[in-house]
Amino acid sequence: MADPKFTAGEAAKITWLIARMAKRGLASQTVYQGDLEARVEKVIEGARKREEQQRKSK
Numbered sequence: 001m002a003d004p005k006f007t008a009g010e011a012a013k014i015t016w017l018i019a020r021m022a023k024r025g026l027a028s029q030t031v032y033q034g035d036l037e038a039r040v041e042k043v044i045e046g047a048r049k050r051e052e053q054q055r056k057s058k
Contacts, residue, residue: 004047013043 006014017040024031 003044004051006047007050010043010047014040017043 017036021033021036024033024036
């Protein structure tokens, strides 16, 4: 499924989480990042739901 259009807040949150993942990756290749990946997926899923609701309300 294609990624939805993100609001400025969603884009900033995803950018922040990806930066944290990069920082952890620099620390060690074996560092667990599943928690941050799950948070990114949660933001993306929330954006999908928001777009779906906007389409329904039109």
